[in-house]
Amino acid sequence: MSDSGGPDVTQELRLPWDDDPDDLYEHAPCGYLTTLPDGTIVKVNQTFLAWTGYTRAELVGHRRFRDLLSSGGQIFHETHYAPLLRMQDEVRELAFDVVCADRSTLATLVNSVLARGPANEPRAIRTTVFNATDRRKYEKELLYARKQAEAAERRVKVLQGIVADLAAAPTEAEVAEAVVRAPEPAFDAASSSIYLIDEERDLIVAVASTDPTTGNWDDMPRSSKRAVARVAERGDLHVVGSIGEARQHFPDLVDSMRKSGRNTVVLLPLTTGPTDEQAGTETLGVLAFSFTGERKLSDGELRVVRLLGQQAGQALDRARLYDDARLREERATFLAETTRELDELHRLMPRARRLVDRVVPQIADWAQLRLAVGTPGILEDAGAPPPAADLLAETEQRATGACVPVFPAPGDPLGCVVLPLTARGRVLGTLSLRMVPDRRGVEAERAFLIDLADRAGLALENARLYEQERQIARTLQRSLLAGELPHGDPRFALEAHYQAAGRDLEVGGDWFDAFLITKDRLAVVVGDVVGRGIEAATSMGQLRSAIRALAGEPVGPAKLIEGLDRFVERVHNGHMATVAYAEIDLVAGELTYTCAGHMPPLLQPPVGPPEFLLRGRSAPLGSKAGDTRRTEQRVRLPAGSRLLLFTDGLIERRNRPLDKGFEVLSREFARRRDAPMQGLTGGLADMLVSRDHTDDVCLLCVSLGTEERLERSLGADRAHIALLRADLRAWLVGHGVEPDCRDPVLLACSEAVANAIEHGYRDNPFGTIDVVATVTTDAVEVRVTDHGVWRGAVADVARGRGLQLIRESMDQVMFDRSDGTTVIMRRSREGR
The missing domain is CATH 3.30.565.10 (Histidine kinase-like ATPase, C-terminal domain)
Known part of the structure; x- marks a missing residue:
């Protein structure tokens, strides 16, 4: 008891026994070593001996501390431990592997203190050795866990990148390319291949591979017993971990695994939903990837693999919907553009050639169009060899006999679609196509091809009818024009040309005529009746007959036009018609002309530039506006002069002023001053008028007198x-x-x-x-x-x-x- 009456604390802290210092040293929870400065062991406790299995006699005076270390420890002892101890007199928590008597190693942590004498000379090294086996194991576990976490993080990042690529890939081909590249960065796979299911052809199609030379990388039936087909049928993940396992479950993989040295193969179904919830889940393909050697996938890796299959399957499903929508849009655009381009051409054969040019190579790599109506013939694409002629002829006969398309059957050596071209209940011919290879196949595009055949048949029938009606219209037009022009008189020569509007089936109102009023007086006339069609042609014929009836020696051009004014009062369609009328005195070499609202004649004298005859002008026939007084003008014609009468279609253009048209005509006529008379008017028309011009063109050229040279x-x-x-x-x-x-x-x-x-x-x-x-x-x-x-x-x-x-x-x-x-x-x- 203390003086204060309380308990004596010092008495309570005293141990009831005294520890033996030797026992504490020998059985301490750590090993003790005392070595000389050169490392020779001079003292060691029992704890160290028990850990290492040595006896005291084996160590004391016979071994150095460094002799007990592993090879790497001995090097570290020389390069770090000894120098640090000499400089600092102590080292703390250095890790060494001590080699035990049974040659096993003991992980330790070492603390050493260098004791010096009165003259600061090294005397001894006292070393404490702690058993670090548990700590080393714990550190390895931590390191392994860290590596696993880093690998998982890397896989997640790779998977995120893949998901982003899949989201950005709009087409099936781009999705497949993104999927086949995924296993290598995500799982360190050596190679990978992707297969997609083709429902229509009942095939599993090899789409892409990072190493096509390995494995059975080719198409296969869905009913095949090969590993890819079986996984696609079951829709579940398979990991083949060895050649023995492959021999047992998937024999077709054995050869490829043995040759490539890849002993682990993963077969991943690409599904639209989780593989463990089969209801509503569809397998769209299989991703196969392999590893060099045997590789065991962890549960975390397997979860990532399954997630990859789901993401890839959903991306493929979305891409297929996108591809189908895009293809439908492309097909609709193709049909619309084909119809428009065919409508631009009015003749049968140009339309047929345009159809073949449109089809190849956009939807087919070979095409043949055989026409049975209109202009017979065969049109085909020369870029690819045609299929066997006898088989194609038989197929065409089946198509035309039943008037229905003939699509290729499985195993058909032709691979051609034969479309009968029908319109208004009649077969015009056949269009044979060898389609460009496509995932959808020919059957999937049945509706598109039938629509194409219907449009093509109607377009070709319209072209045939156009040519037929055009020929009728041209025959009528020619019959209404002037007959044979006067010829055989050396005092003059005549050349005429008529060109109908390029796109018009109706007859026009342009006309020309030339006749002898007397044996020494020649009349030439070019006119244009307003409008088109039968009424305009009828008026044109009536005006031509009226001019021939009114022309006479005492009449003259002005009075003749006055007579025509009275005539058109009774012929309503003749109102606003234009006429250029001229009479040529072949003896006196004199021209008398008048223009009723018409283009002025163009005169080319033997010497000098051509000139337009701009006098003697008045309003069109039957007009109530403008100058209705009919006047005429006389011009001297030297021998060798040429006079050109023409209608407005020769020079009028919507995209240029009329003056420019006059200038171009004058230049081209002057350039042909010395050209032969025959073909002169046709050459002018070819130069100045395009084939698709929308107005009729009429020219009449007169060459007067006989040239001296x-x-x-x-x-x-x-x-x-x-x-x-x-x-x-x-x-x-x-x-x-x-x-x-x-x-x-x-x-x-x-x-x-x-x-x-x-x-x-x-x-x-x-x-x-x-x-x-x-x-x-x-x-x-x-x-x-x-x-x-x-x-x-x-x-x-x-x-x-x-x-x-x-x-x-x-x-x-x-x-x-x-x-x-x-x-x-x-x-x-x-x-x-």
Whole structure:
């Protein structure tokens, strides 16, 4: 008791026994070692001996502390432990693996203190050794857990990226590409392949693989016994962990696993829902991926694998819906554009060719269109070889016989769809297609192909009817135009051209006429009746007849138009018709003309530029507005003049001013000053009017008088030789050259021009050839000049039959090489 009466605390803290210091040292909860500065053990406790299995005699005085360490520990002892101890006199919690007597290792933590003497010299090292086996095990468990967490986090990140890729992939192909790339970064897989189920063809189709050379990577029937087909049928996940397991359950995998060295294969069904809830779940495909060696997947990895299958299946389902919607939109657009493009062409054969061009290669890699009505023929795409002709003919016969499409049957060697083209109850022909390979297949597009055949059949039938009606309209149009133009009179030459509107089936109101009022007075007229159709054509015929009835020697152009005004009062459809009427005095060489609301005639004199005859103008027939006074104008016509009458369709365009049209016509007419008369009006129309022009075009050209000398310029084209020959013949006839002189001149001139084209312009199709002919009372002389480059001397180049004919036909033949090549030919008008 204490002085205060309380308990004595010091008495209560005293132990009832005293610890033996030697016992505390020997059986301490840690090992004790005392070593000399060189590491030799001089003292060790029993605890260390019990941990390591050594005896005291084996260690004391015989072993150094470093000798008890593992190889790595010995290196660490030399490089870190000893230097630190010498510098700091102590080291704390250094980890060493101590090699026990039975050669096992003991994980330890070591604390050492270096004791020094009075002179600071090292005397001894006292070392405390703690057993770290449990701690090391705990640390390994922590490290393993950390690695597992990092791997799971990495897989989650990869899966998130894959889900993002799947969400951004709109098509089935892009989804499959994203899925097949997933196993390698997510699970360190060596390779992967994806297979999709084709319901229509009852196949499992190999879509993509990161290593197509391994495994059975090809299509297979859904009923196949192969591993992929069985997993697709069951819809559950399978992990084949070894070759032995594969041999037992999936024998088809054994060879590929053995050859590739991949002993673990995962077969993952791609489903639209969780695999353990089969109700409402659909398997769309299988993802197969493998590992090098044997790999055991953890439960967490298996959960991620199943989640990948669900996400991929849902993405595929969404992509298929998107693909179907996109394809329906593309097909609808294709049908609309095809219908529009076919409507742009009005003829049967161009429409048929356009149809084949549309079909290949957008929906088919080969197509053949066989027409049985209208213009018979076969149109086919030349980019791919056609299938067997006999099999195709048999298929076409089945299609046309029943008037229904024939789709390819399973195993059909043709693989072609034959569509009968029908319209208004009749079969026009067949369209045979070999479809571009597609997931949907041909059967899935049955409705689209039938719609295509219906539209194509109707379009071709309309084109056939258009051509038929067009031919009727053109025949009617020609019958209403002027008959044969006057010819055979050397004092004038006539050339006319009529071109109907490119897209109009109705007859038009443009017309021309030329007739002799007397033997010395020629009348020419071009007119245009307002409107189209039978009524306009009827009015056109009535006006033409009225002009012929009213024309006469004492009448003249002005009075004739006044008579027409009275006539159209009784012919209502003739109101506002326009007429350009002219009379030519062939003896005096004088032109008298008038224009009732019509385009002014264009006169090309022998010398100088062409000019429009702008006087003698008045309002259209029957008009109540404008200048209705009918006037006429007289113009002198020198020999060799050309007069062109035309309708507004030749120069009027919506996208340019009328003045520009007049300018273009004047330029082109002047350019053809020396062109042969034959084909002149047709050439002007071809140059100025497009084929799809929406207005009729009518031209009438008159060449007045016989030229003293004929001067013509021709293009380096053999087609022009015939035109020149006709022009030269008329000119020679006009000058009274007899046939026995005229015919040889025509032959020699044609051969000379042909030589110039062949030799002078063999490399220049744009060259020109000038022909000048003169007539005297004694002879006819013709000069043919080209500016090309002849190879060698003229006699060497043109020594063939052409030069022989020229020499035999003409009295004199000379060559001038001073400026190009000129052939000078002369023929006497009297007997040779």
